[in-house]
Amino acid sequence: MGEGRGHLGEARRVREVGAAKAAFVVAALAGILAAEAAISGAVPAAAAPPPEPRFRFVDVAARLGLTRVLEAGRPEKDHLLDSSGAGAAFLDYDKDGRLDVYLANGWRLDGARVAVRGRNALYHQRADGTFEDVTEAAGVGGEGEWAAGVFVADYDNDGWPDILVTAFGRNVLYRNLGNGRFDNVAARAGIEAPGWNTGAAFFDADGDGWLDLYIAQYVDCTLQDVLDAKRTLWWRGVEQVAVGPFGLKGAPDHFFRNVKGRFVEATEEAGLKDLAKGFGFAVRAADFNGDGHPDLYVANDSDPNYLYLNDGAGHFKEVGVTSFSAFDGNGAAQASMGVAAGDVDGDGILDLMVTNFSEDFATLYRGLGRAFFEDASRPTGVGPATFKPLKWGTAMADLDDDGDLDLVIANGHIYPQIDRHPELIGTYRQRNLLLENRSLRADVAPGTPPEPLFRDATAEAGPGFELTRAHRGLAVGDYDNDGRLDLLVTALDSPPELLHNESAPASWLTVVCEVPGGTAIPIGATVTVTAGGRTMTRDIAAGDSYLSTHDPRPHFGLGRAEVADEVVVRWPDGTRSVRKDVRARQILVVRKGT
Amino acid sequence: MKLSVRRWSGTAAVALLAATVTPSAALAQSRAPATPAEMVAAYDALADTILGANRAEQKLVLAILAASHGHAQAELARARAALKAGDAAGARAAVENLSTAVGQIATEGDNAVAGVRKRLLQGGHHANSVGEAQGIYEEGYVVVTKAAKQAFLESAKAIAQLAREPKAEALDAEWAKVEATWAKHVASVK
Numbered sequence: 001m002g003e004g005r006g007h008l009g010e011a012r013r014v015r016e017v018g019a020a021k022a023a024f025v026v027a028a029l030a031g032i033l034a035a036e037a038a039i040s041g042a043v044p045a046a047a048a049p050p051p052e053p054r055f056r057f058v059d060v061a062a063r064l065g066l067t068r069v070l071e072a073g074r075p076e077k078d079h080l081l082d083s084s085g086a087g088a089a090f091l092d093y094d095k096d097g098r099l100d101v102y103l104a105n106g107w108r109l110d111g112a113r114v115a116v117r118g119r120n121a122l123y124h125q126r127a128d129g130t131f132e133d134v135t136e137a138a139g140v141g142g143e144g145e146w147a148a149g150v151f152v153a154d155y156d157n158d159g160w161p162d163i164l165v166t167a168f169g170r171n172v173l174y175r176n177l178g179n180g181r182f183d184n185v186a187a188r189a190g191i192e193a194p195g196w197n198t199g200a201a202f203f204d205a206d207g208d209g210w211l212d213l214y215i216a217q218y219v220d221c222t223l224q225d226v227l228d229a230k231r232t233l234w235w236r237g238v239e240q241v242a243v244g245p246f247g248l249k250g251a252p253d254h255f256f257r258n259v260k261g262r263f264v265e266a267t268e269e270a271g272l273k274d275l276a277k278g279f280g281f282a283v284r285a286a287d288f289n290g291d292g293h294p295d296l297y298v299a300n301d302s303d304p305n306y307l308y309l310n311d312g313a314g315h316f317k318e319v320g321v322t323s324f325s326a327f328d329g330n331g332a333a334q335a336s337m338g339v340a341a342g343d344v345d346g347d348g349i350l351d352l353m354v355t356n357f358s359e360d361f362a363t364l365y366r367g368l369g370r371a372f373f374e375d376a377s378r379p380t381g382v383g384p385a386t387f388k389p390l391k392w393g394t395a396m397a398d399l400d401d402d403g404d405l406d407l408v409i410a411n412g413h414i415y416p417q418i419d420r421h422p423e424l425i426g427t428y429r430q431r432n433l434l435l436e437n438r439s440l441r442a443d444v445a446p447g448t449p450p451e452p453l454f455r456d457a458t459a460e461a462g463p464g465f466e467l468t469r470a471h472r473g474l475a476v477g478d479y480d481n482d483g484r485l486d487l488l489v490t491a492l493d494s495p496p497e498l499l500h501n502e503s504a505p506a507s508w509l510t511v512v513c514e515v516p517g518g519t520a521i522p523i524g525a526t527v528t529v530t531a532g533g534r535t536m537t538r539d540i541a542a543g544d545s546y547l548s549t550h551d552p553r554p555h556f557g558l559g560r561a562e563v564a565d566e567v568v569v570r571w572p573d574g575t576r577s578v579r580k581d582v583r584a585r586q587i588l589v590v591r592k593g594t
Numbered sequence: 595m596k597l598s599v600r601r602w603s604g605t606a607a608v609a610l611l612a613a614t615v616t617p618s619a620a621l622a623q624s625r626a627p628a629t630p631a632e633m634v635a636a637y638d639a640l641a642d643t644i645l646g647a648n649r650a651e652q653k654l655v656l657a658i659l660a661a662s663h664g665h666a667q668a669e670l671a672r673a674r675a676a677l678k679a680g681d682a683a684g685a686r687a688a689v690e691n692l693s694t695a696v697g698q699i700a701t702e703g704d705n706a707v708a709g710v711r712k713r714l715l716q717g718g719h720h721a722n723s724v725g726e727a728q729g730i731y732e733e734g735y736v737v738v739t740k741a742a743k744q745a746f747l748e749s750a751k752a753i754a755q756l757a758r759e760p761k762a763e764a765l766d767a768e769w770a771k772v773e774a775t776w777a778k779h780v781a782s783v784k
Contacts, residue, residue: 246733247716250709276708304701304708318705321697321747322690322754331700331744332732372755 054400054503055434055457057464057487061498065131066101070472071108071118072492076416079229080219080244081146081168081196082109083414085392085472087547088488088496089150090479091161093138093176095520097587098125099479099551101488102140103496104147104165112227117144120165129480140182145169149547150473153202154520155189155211156261161520166197166215166547168223190263193254196221201543202523203285203294204572205270206314210258211523214272214543216280216298217251219244231417236424239417245302245335250277253298257314271308271316272296278303282339283543285524288323288350289371292574294524297325299336299354309371325352325365329375334360338474338546342396343367343537344380344405344437345453353382355391355409355546358425362386362394362409381452382407382435389430390414393474393546397485401506401557403534404437407454410489410546412470429468432489434461440534440559464499471497477551483508483585485555490548507558507584513540513569515592522592524572527554531584532561558584651721652783655736658703659780666695670769677762685760692765693754696772699780700746702738711735742779746772 061067073082086104093100105118120142123131135141145167152161160176170192174182186192196218205212231240233247252274256263267273274280278300288295289309296316298306304326308316320326328334335357344351349367356362361383365373377383389411396405411430419428436457458465469491479486484501491497511527521540528537538554558564567579569590577590669692676684698704702711711734714721725731730739738746749772756764 249716250712275705276712303712304705306705319694321701322693322750324747324751327747331740331747368755370758372751 053460053462054436055460055465056462056502057434057499058462058502059464059467059497060500061496064129064498065133066103066123066498067495068103068105068119068121068133069495070103070490070492071106071116072470073106073226074109074111075493076231077242077414078231079226080242080248080414081106081221081226082229083242083470083492084148084198084218085470085492085547086147086490087149087393087473087545087549088475088490089152089163089549090475090477090488090551091152091163091549092552093122093161093163094124094180095160098127098481099477100124101131101479101496101498102150102152102163103490104150104473104547105142106148106168107146109227114227118142118147120147120150125479134180138180138182139184140174142167143170143172143184145172147172148196148198149200150549151200151202151542152521152549152552153211153523153542155202155213155258157210157519159518159520161552164191164200164202164213166200168196168226170194171197171215189261190265191215191254191256193217195251198280199282199299199543199547201283201285201296201541203296203541203543204524205255205294205310205316206257207293207312207573208258209573210260211519211542212258212266212314213256213263214253214283214285214296214298215256216253216283217274218279218281218301220249220251220277235415235417236421238421238424239415241415241417245279248279250274250279250303252277253280270314271318274306276303278306281337282546284339284341284352285541285543286341286350286539287526288341288352288367290349290369295371297339297341297352299339300333301337301357302333302335304333305336305354307371319371323371323373324375325371325373328361328363329377334363336363337390337392338394338410340394340396340407340544341539341541342405344396344407344439346404346439346534346536348535348537351376351396353394353396353407355386355394358388358390358413360387362391364407379452381454381456385435385454385456386433388426389433391433392472393489393548395474395476395487395545395550397476397550398555398557399434399485399501400436400503401484401508401559402437402440403532403536403557403559404440406437406457407433407435408474408476408487409433409435410471410474412472412491414470427468429470431458431468432465432471432474434458434465462502464497467497469494469497472546473548474545475548475550476545478510478553478555479551481510481587483510485551488548507561509556509558509564509567509582509584510587511554511556511567511569512587512589513554513571513592514589515571518592521552522572523552526570527556527590528566528568528570529556529558529564530566531556531558531564553587648721652736655702655721656780656783658707659699659737662695662698662703663776663780666692666699666772669695670765673760673765674762677760677765682760686757689753689757689760689765692769693750693757696746696753697750699772699776700738700743700750702735737780737783739779742775745775745779749775 077083101123108116149166151164163174165172173186200215202211235241255267255272257266282299293310296308307320338355340353352365361377364382366376393410435454473490475488487499489497564582569577673688721736722731
C-alpha cells in the first residue's frame with residue numbers, strides 16, 4: 001500500500017473498499033438486469049416513481065459578460081482543425097478570491113483564406129459577480145496563434161498562477177507578473193514546440209518541487225494543409241466530410257522537465273517517447289497506482305490510450321495494454337477526446353472517464369488498484385447513456401453536493417453535414433449530458449429493483465442542459481462561491497456557456513490549499529474529507545477534461561453533514577496538514593506547515 | 595535553369611512521342627490497340643513483388659509474435675525459478691514482464707510497431723482488408739484476430755494482477771490459457 005492512499009487508515013480502507021465493491025457488484029448486476037430487460041422488452045415488477053428533479057442549471061454567460069465567440073475554421077468544417085475547438089479555464093489570476101475565466105480561441109477561415117485570427121479572452125470577475133474583459137490590459141490575447149487548450153499552473157513558483165495556451169502553431173506561456181499583466185515567455189522557457197498541440201498536464205514528475213509539463217500533439221500537418229483541405233471522406237455514403245484522423249500522420253507528444261523555471265525537452269530520457277505517434281488529445285496526471293508519485297494518462301483519438309507509470313524519479317513505463325486502460329472492454333481502441341479522473345464508487349481508488357466519438361460508449365474505467373482497470377461502462381449505465389453523442393470535455397464533480405461524483409459530458413458532432421440526415425445519428429449541435437451518481441441516493445422506494453450506478457439526469461437538469469451546440473471544452477468551478485459547482489462550456493462558433501448551478505442546496509466544503517511563500521497552486525496535492533461516515537478524496541490537477549482547467553479548489557458535497565470530522569491535505573512533498581471538526585458550508589483555507 | 599531543362603525535356607518527349615506514334619498509327623489500321631506485352635509482363639512482375647511483400651509482412655509479424663512468445667516463455671521460467679527460490683521481488687518483476695510480453699502478442703508488437711502499422715494504413719495498405727470488412731481483424735492487424743487479441747489481453751491482465759503475490763499454480767493456469775490461444779490463433783497460421 002503506497003503513500004498515495006495512506007491517508008485512509010488501512011482497516012477502514014479495507015472495510016470501505018469491501019462495501020464499495022459490494023455496492024458496485026449490486027450496481028453491475030442491476031445494469032445487466034436493466035439491459036436484459038430492455039432487450040427482452042420485459043417490464044420491471046415494481047416500477048420506481050420518477051425521481052424528483054435534483055439539478056437545475058441556467059446559462060448566465062451573456063448576462064454576466066462572457067461573450068467571446070469561439071472562432072472555428074469554416075462553416076462546413078473541411079479539416080479536423082476546423083472542428084477540434086478550444087478550451088476554457090477557471091482561475092484566480094489576481095488572487096482576490098473570485099474565480100476569473102480564460103477562453104482560448106481559434107481562427108475563422110473563408111475557404112483557403114484566413115478571415116479572422118480569434119483572440120483569446122481573459123475575463124476578470126468583479127465583486128458584483130459580473131465579468132469584465134481585461135484581455136488587452138493583461139496582454140493575453142494569444143499572440144495570433146490558433147489556440148487549443150488552457151492550462152493554469154504556477155510554473156515558476158512565484159506565487160502567481162500562469163497560463164499555458166497550447167496551439168496549432170507555437171504554444172504560449174503567459175507568466176503572471178502579479179500586477180494584472182502577463183508576459184509570453186514560451187520561447188524563453190523552451191516550450192513553443194511548433195505543431196498541433198492539444199491537451200497538456202503540469203505535474204511534478206521527479207519530486208523536485210518544480211512542475212514538469214507533458215503536451216500532447218495530434219496530427220502532423222501544416223497550415224497550408226488545413227487551408228487546402230477538401231472534404232473527401234464519404235460518411236455513410238451520403239455526405240462528404242473532413243478526412244481523419246485515419247489517413248493523416250500522427251504527431252509525437254512532448255515532455256519537458258522543469259529546471260527551476262526553464263523547461264528542458266526530456267521526452268525520450270523520461271521514457272515518454274510517443275512511439276506510436278498516437279493522435280493525442282487529452283492528458284491527466286494523477287497517482288494511479290497509489291505509490292505516491294504522479295503517473296500520466298493520455299487519451300488518443302482512434303489509437304490505444306497510454307498509461308505511463310512513474311518510478312518516482314520521473315522515469316516512466318507505458319503499461320496501457322496490461323493495465324486495461326488502453327482499449328475498451330472488447331479490446332478495441334476508441335476515438336478518445338477527453339479524460340477525467342476521480343473516485344466515482346467511493347472505494348478509495350481512482351477511476352477514469354474517457355469520452356469517445358459518437359456511436360460508441362464513453363468508457364468508465366473502474367480502478368481496481370495498482371493501476372489496473374476494468375471497463376465498467378455497461379454495468380454502471382455510463383455506456384448506454386453516452387452511446388449516441390460525440391463526446392468531448394468531461395468531469396467528475398459532485399454537482400448535487402450529496403457526497404458522490406456525478407459525471408458531466410460536453411457533446412457536439414464534428415460534421416455539420418449530418419444535419420441533412422437527422423434520422424441517422426441525430427444532429428451536429430448536441431445537448432450536454434449529466435449523469436447522476438446514485439450511490440448515495442436515500443430516496444429509493446423499498447422494493448425498487450437495483451439500478452446502475454449512474455442515471456441520465458440531463459432531461460431534469462434545467463434550461464442549461466437544453467442548449468444544443470457543438471460543445472467542446474468543459475471546466476468546473478464554483479465561480480460565485482455559493483457551495484455549488486458551476487460549469488463553463490465552450491462551443492464552436494458560439495460564445496461560452498456559464499451554467500450556474502441552482503440545484504437544491506446541500507451541505508458542502510471547499511478547501512483552498514495555500515503554500516506560504518511558494519506555489520500558487522499545489523498541483524498534485526490531495527485533500528481527503530471525512531464527514532457523515534464517508535471519506536472522500538479529491539486532487540488538484542492542471543489538465544483534465546478536454547483542453548480545459550477546473551477550479552483549483554477541491555470541493556466536497558457533504559449531504560446533510562454540517563461538520564467534517566477530519567480534513568487532511570497531503571502536500572506534493574508528502575507532508576500533511578490535518579484539521580478536525582471543521583464547520584461545513586465554508587471555504588476552508590489550509591496553509592502548508594500548519 | 596530549371597525552366598530550360600523542363601522545356602528541353604518537354605520538347606524531347608514530344609519528338610519521341612511523334613516518332614513512336616507514326617508507325618503505331620500505321621499498324622492500328624490492321625490491329626486493335628492492346629497494352630504492350632512488355633508492360634503487362636512488367637506489371638505482372640511488380641504484382642509478384644507486391645504480393646510477395648504481403649507474404650513477407652506476414653512472416654515478419656509472425657516473427658515479431660514469436661519473439662514476444664519467446665520472451666514470455668523466458669519470463670515465465672524466470673518467475674518459476676524465482677518463486678522456487680523464494681525471491682518475491684524477482685518473481686514480481688518476471689511476472690510483470692510476462693504480462694507485458696503477452697500484451698504485445700495481443701497487439702502484434704509494442705507501440706513502436708503500432709507506429710509502423712499506422713504508417714502503412716496511412717498509405718492505404720491493409721494486410722487483411724477482407725477480414726477487416728468481415729469484422730474478423732482490426733485495421734492493420736496481420737495475424738492476430740479480434741477474438742485472439744481479446745483472449746491475449748484478458749490473459750495479460752490476469753497475469754499482471756498475479757504480479758503482486760505470484761503463485762505458481764495460478765501462473766501456470768493462466769499460461770495454459772495463453773498457450774491454448776497461441777496454438778489456436780497463431781501457431782496454426784501458415
